[in-house]
Amino acid sequence: MEPVVVLARTDTSETGRAAADWARREAGLRGSPLRAPLRLPLRGPGDVAEGVAVTVGETRAVTLLDTVPGPVVLVPDGYVPGRRRADVVVGVDPCAPAGPALGFAFDSARLRGARLRAVHAWALPPEAAALPFGVPEEDRARWEDHEVQTLSDALRPWRAKHPEVPVLEDVLLLTPAEALLHHGARAALIVVGGPPGSVVRTLLRESGCPVAVVPADGG
Structure with a gap:
């Protein structure tokens, strides 16, 4: 049950x-x-x-x-609620994916017959700040491609486990809270892993849609 x-x-x-x-x-x-x-x-x-x-x-x-x-x-x-709120959005740290949050997000999308939007927020590496003339486009693209591949690798076993759930992978050069709020207008639900740190508190305070916080050992 x-x-x-x-x-x-x-x-x-x-x-x-x-x-x-x-x-x-x-x-x-x-x-x-x-x-x-x-x-x-x-x-x-x-x-x-x-x-x-x-x-x-x-x-x-x-x-x-x-x-x-x-x-x-x-x-x-x-x-x-409204028809424009179609997606379930989940925040993913591909280096340390939160299994309970991902499981809850995939299940929530499945139950709704909805698309799951997996959002990974990334930042330029520290060496970018030392570049005298800004970040060359080819370097930025290379770093972003790496982040895209890392997210894809992290989601692969979950997509195999839930083939009925359509997944859109999204990599954004934003803070984690900004990346998730960016999709809030179309989200039926935003899912994020706990415990309640600054990202969770920002989502709870600023989101216009329901936010599910799933503890690391629950869900």
Whole structure:
């Protein structure tokens, strides 16, 4: 059975109703029971063991991330689902791919019949700063080609495991948060690995679509 979906906080506000609707749809997609409402503070990790916790508010999301063992989904203020929100977007560090986050992202795309956009943010190597006349285009292209190949290699076993999920690989010369937010307007869901560092907090604060944070040992 798929993990239970837990509505960790709800109210009568527009955002609270959007979170409740999102949790109901997610439970329906997964064929899972929906538990609601569960008010914060939580009594302990057992409250949402084996579950996907859905909440509103950056502070509440961070509290859940520090408390529960499974994925936490934040539904942001003003979120409105729509047909343009077609992709599931996942952040990938190809040098240390987060297996639980990738597994959750592939599964979320499969359940929605959606495309998975795998985003890798990269930076120019340190030696680029020492070049007196900027970075030659051929060097930039060579470095970018290497990043593209590294991402492709990291995703290969996941694509083989989930051949039914169409995957678009995207390598961007941006910070990780900027790269993911770049695709937020078309995203039904952004998936990122935890724990909650600066990238996660930026996404929770600035994303216009739901953000799923999956702990390294959960999902």
